[in-house]
Amino acid sequence: MFAYKTLKSGTDIRGVASEGGGAPINLTDEVVERIAAGFLVWCEKHLDKCAEGLKIAVGHDSRISADRIAAALFRAFTTYGASVYDCGLASTPSMFMAVLELPCDCSVQITASHHPFFRNGLKFFTPAGGLDSPDISEILEYAQNGAAPKETDNGTLVPVDYMSKYADNLREMIRKGVNAEDYAHPLAGFKIVVDAGNGAGGFYANDVLKPLGADITGSQFLEPDGRFPNHIPNPENEEAMASVCAATVKAGADLGVIFDTDVDRGGAVDSRGEEINRNRLVAIASAIALEGNPGGTIVTDSITSDGLKTYIEQTLGGKHHRFKRGYKNVINEAVRLNNEGVNCPLAIETSGHAALRENYFLDDGAYLVTKIIIKAAQLRREGKSLDSLIADLKEAKEEKELRFPITAEDFRPYGESTIAALESYAKAHNWNIAPDNREGIRISFPENDGDGWFLLRMSVHDPILPLNIESNSVGGVRVLAEKLLKFFDEVKPENVDYAALKGFLEK
Structure with missing residues (x-):
């Protein structure tokens, strides 16, 4: 019997949905319909509403399997009496906003984010936000057991164009934020390149920026194409970032922006073709979020740089709270801090997931980019550029991820024991263990001894120990890598393959 729990990926459901990846399709119509029934059972329990009459919005990104999966959801939901709003091509964040604005009881987005074209998945939203890991486990358990509400013939399916309303909200946000003399065209004179990577983000160029007067000449890959023929739609992907950087320079644009497939992440490029990504993106988002929130706390993932911490705390006067990798981990931590009375306006991961308190702590790439564009327009009135905002950000000279x-089947105990062994080793060698790290172990070294840090941690989902190294000096990464290799060679942790470290140093 198929094990539904294998489809769980953190707070999402993901599987193989199309041929072409060399793996058998496991996100079949039957599987999708059983998951849909399981979701309705979850809704009856947690929303305290009967499946019959439940209002559900459904959207999807540009993947080639989207129509098939949507049809399976429609069949299942209407079989049990739900009223379904077919939102068609949509961004993931818009499907949360649809719950609030249509309004409806819940929503489903069909997406697998930046994963290959042959994969797809499901994300679920209620007015409280995205479902969390335990919720996904519960839904998959219902699906495994064939749990379902009572069947009825009262279900309905209605097409709804919510993306037009979502784009209108973003346009009005820019008009108010810039407050230009020509209120209707606050981006007149701006040239902005948009790279949608053939995902769901093409609307941002044509439906948000262009009507506000922006010149979008040079924008690329706006048309949805579920095979992603030009590059992976992912702001973390080197090829994707190189492509949007080149397009921005070629067009002579003031700014370039890039989205992942379902637009819950975004990145930017300045007029010189320099990436506003990772630590630089976190810095700019922090500067924006701390306006009106003096002394506020910014929650980030664990691999942010020392220079970013200095920038947030000394330049901006805020507090930097490093937490675990995983966008939902970062968001949940920010929500927890706010509930405890801590002023925390932003949760952001270096991957480009950014969630602002003012926007329901929703990780929305279009919302983040919109905030950046508003700030760019405000700065231009003062004769400044976005660069001026992060002039004091000290950036690393070198960085490396391995x-x-x-190799053990029960991998987590082996990973955790390796991290514990490194902590003991570090203490024995008087290494400086970061006191504010909340994931794995982060160790810093002085200017004459590597001038940087490394972090060894467990992957969020996979049987992998990721290592991040960063140095403020040329050659420093190698010095730090050599220190770590001595640890591995002496301790020889069982079932951990550190050949990548040896290979890096041999080069």
Whole structure:
């Protein structure tokens, strides 16, 4: 019997939905319909509403399997009496906003984010936000057991164009934020390149920026194409970032922006073709979020730089709270802090997931980019550029990420024991262990001894120990890597393959 729990990926459901990836399709119509029934059972329990009459919005990104999966959801939901709003091509964040604005009881987005074209998945939203990991486990358990509400013939399916309303909200946000003399065209004179990577983000160029007067000449890959023929739609992907950087320079644009497939992440490029990504993106988002929130706390993932911490705390006067990798981990931590009375306006991961308190702590790439564009327009009135906002951000000279597979079937205990062994080793050698790290172990070294840090942690989902190294000096990454290799060679942790570290140093 098929194990539904294998489809769980953190707070999402993901599987193989199309041929072409060399793996059998496991996100079949039957599987999708059983998951849909399981979701309705979850809704009856947690929303305290009967499946019959439940209002559900459904959207999808541009993947080639989207129509098939949507049809399976429609069949299942209407079989049990739900009223379904077919939102068609949509961004993931818009499907949360649809719950609030249509309004409806819940929503489903069909997406697998930046994963290959042959994969797809499901994300679920209620007015409280995206479902969390335990919720996904519960839904999959219902699906495994064939749990379903009572069947009825009262279900309905209605097409709804919510993306037009979502784009209108973003346009009005820019008009108010810029407050230009020509209120209707606050981006007149701006040239902005948009790279949608053939995902769901093409609307941002044509439906948000262009009507506000922006010149979008040079924008690329706006048309949805579920095979992603030009590059992976992912702001973390080197090829994707190189492509949007080149397009921005070629067009002579003031700014470039890039989205992942379902637009819950975004990145930017300045007029010189320099990436506003990772630590730079976190810095700019922090500067924007701390306006009106003096002394506020910014929650980030664990691999942010020392220079970013200095920038947030000394330049901006805020507090930097490093937490675990995983966008939902970062968001949940920010929500927890706010509930405890801590002023925390932003949760952001270096991957480009950014969630602002003012926007329901929703990770929305279009919302983040919109905030950046508003700030760019405000700064231009003062004769400044976005660069001026992060002039005091000290950036690393070198950085490297390596990944060490854990070969044991029960991998987590081996990974955790390796991290514990490194902590003991560090203490024995008087290494400086970061006191504010909340994931794995982060160790810093002085200017004459590597001038940087490394972080060894467990992957969020996979049997892997990722290693991040960063140095403020040329050659420093190698010095730090050599220190770590001595640890591995002496301790020889069982079932951890650190050949990548040896290979890096041999080069």
